[in-house]
Amino acid sequence: MPNASQVGMGGVPVAWSPEGGSKEANPALADARSGWFAGAGLTHPFGLADLDLSGLWAGRGRSGWVPGFAFRWKNLRAGNLHTEDRWDLDVATGDGNWQAGAGMRWGRAEFADGGSDWIQGCALGAVAKPHPLLAAGLSWEDASVFGTSDARMVQPWLARAGLVAQARDSSWTSSVSLEKRQDKSLSWAMGQELRWQVLRLRAGLRLEPWTLAIGAGVRWQGVGLDWAQEGDPRLGWQQHWTVSVEL
């Protein structure tokens, strides 16, 4: 998901969702905040023209007996040769010390030769706060668990774990996350966010594959604009832009 507030921290925090976050790393994060939220993001992967990745998300934190929920749509377009859409729906509940969530995953890809593929899967996740300033999260996702149109489209499972520490006044946040895809090596990321009034500054590092990320954002009265640049010198850099609102 082209979400600058997450990408600017080197990856997607599993135990915490930054302001304006799309909360994609863990279904339990759908209940991470109260109130309505929405956002949109855009990037050109690898900085390549004609390769567009865009996303929209919206949701609401738990309200009374209604659990928190989040909806996301992601679209990848490669010229007129390929389009890929992905829809996620997460539902989560909990209290101040924990949240648990589950989600559905749908996807469809279309190719210039007329071929297409689709996927149906699910995700599970949980977040615990053993200390007011510390959160730990776990999530698991398999976008093919309910079926695929073709074995070649199978998405392997993806497991994530993460820790987040935050200052009492939220002036800084540190995160560490691990990611393991079924047929890939372990990847980890660490990130840091600093807040000063309306300004947010972020930096992150990811290994396997290694990438650097920096980001900045402004947030005023619930409306935010975020930017991040990530990548490496060999494969190139990509910039993410995100607008978001939280009520």
Added chain:
Amino acid sequence: MRGFAIFAFLVFARTSGAGICPVVSEIQALPVAGGSEWIEISNLTETVVSLGDWSLGDGTTEVLLDSGAAVPADGQLVLAYDCTRLREQFGTASIRCVQPGRWSQLSTQSDRVVLRDAFGATCDSVEWSARTWGDWPTGRSMERVDLHRSGNDAANWTASSNPNGGTPGWLTNSVLEPIGAGISIEMVSRRAATGSRSAVVRLHAPWNARLEAGVWDLSRRRMATIFDGQIPASGELAWDGGVLRPGVYVMLLEFRTQGKDVAARFREWVVVEK
């Protein structure tokens, strides 16, 4: 004396095409096993040039050419160590070929070819070395890019892109660039499907450049190495997707011309279809 001068001019004009000499246009110094070394000469005029009493040398030894040899108007003549082998290798008896009485083996490390006319005047000369021309590509000839430019300029020669390793007796424009040329690429096709369709990249790079090409997924994970070596003789890189699953991938092409430093780096996206 004046009469002799007029006579000499007329002979010269007749033999060398009104003063424009034939030029060495292609050289094969490293043929495949069983092949023959050869040198192609091109006539740039519309007059037949007779090579009677002409000689071919390397600066120290000179060999008289066959008195009946002639380069056709706007045509080529091949001087070969063994014309029979040459014709067999290229599968055609139509190559106009002449075997000098003696053949001084060509060196890929450092050598020179000097073509002299009937009066002993140097008509054309080409000098090369591994330092200036790079390592000679095995089984491939070196073609002169511009026949009107100096043959001693390494930047005027490039490796043949012909699948047969050369074009003795006929001219072609190699798709490969000479040493020192700029590097660029051109995406011809971005679609790949295993066994049925290939993504194709046209390469514009010095013929001796090395190319490393790989494919990454959008998560920046390396998925495959698709080429690692001297750039293909065809000047094109084709990839059918291999065993990768359908989707979008990024192709990274890195060119090295000397040493280990990357001289140019390009990224392009490709789609692997079902």
